[in-house]
Amino acid sequence: MSEADASLHAARPGDGIAWITGASSGIGETLAERLAALGWKVAVTARSAGPLEALRARAADGPGEILVMPGDVTDAARMAEIVAELEAERGPVALAILNAGVYLPVDGTAPDLAAFHASFDVNLKGTANALVPLVAAMKPRRRGQIALVASVAGYSGLPTSAAYGATKAGLINLAEAMKFDLDRLGILLQVVSPGFVDTPATKDNPFPMPHLMPVGEAADALIDGLAGTAFEITFPKRFTRQLKFLRLLPYRLYFPLMARTTGWSRKPRPKD
DSSP states (O other): OOTTGGGOOOOOGGGOEEEEESOSSHHHHHHHHHHHHTTOEEEEEOSOHHHHHHHHHHTTTSSSEEEEOOOOTTOHHHHHHHHHHIIIIIOOEEEEEEOOOOOOOOOTTSOOHHHHHHHIIIIIIHHHHHHHHHHHHHGGGTOEEEEEEOOGGGTSOOTTOHHHHHHHHHHHHHHHHHHHHHHHHTEEEEEEEEOOBOSGGGTTOSSOOTTOBOHHHHHHHHHHHHTSOOSEEEESHHHHHHHHHHTTSOHHHHHHHHHHHHTGGGSOOOOO
């Protein structure tokens, strides 16, 4: 462990608030419930307040608390406002999981420009919109924990993931680059690289999804990772190790192997 790493600490419920973006469904929703059950005061953000209010009601009798903070991550002013309001009225944001994202498949034979723009706006720019005010709030304390939810789709190119994978690769690179400076501030920055998780976003994938994880298991694996200080939190590990190996292959081996694995080599050629 480096000298910088020795000063980094995983957040605990007594340190302040946990903030989760993209908390209305999938991993974000389940993670919020699990953290509240562990005694956290959890601020939850998504565009629609209704699912967040339902989440708060489900956690009402538990040891923690759900704070409903609706907002669209593409609205930079709203993200800054949420951080400022939490810090001023609820307590310091000790832990943030920037999870908001969209998966819009891209057919490479007829790519849709709107899918690229929406993916970049939510997944990449939306994360930066939340990250910047968080760093500003945590910097004076020299303490805090931020997790950026990327994906194994960011490791290397996969069919239909031209937009989604590009944003997740960007998040991985963003986290790697920011870590050098945030370490010096005592802010623990982590990147989360899940494999396939059984959520609404994966329901329509037109290819096999090996090691598909139930969303509850994925949330538990994420919580385990957040309890430590490792830079990358990834699960299921057997699958992610395989993908990390594949990205080491030369392209002359990678493309035919991935095409066979995903079934793309058996797809009919597109018509003109």
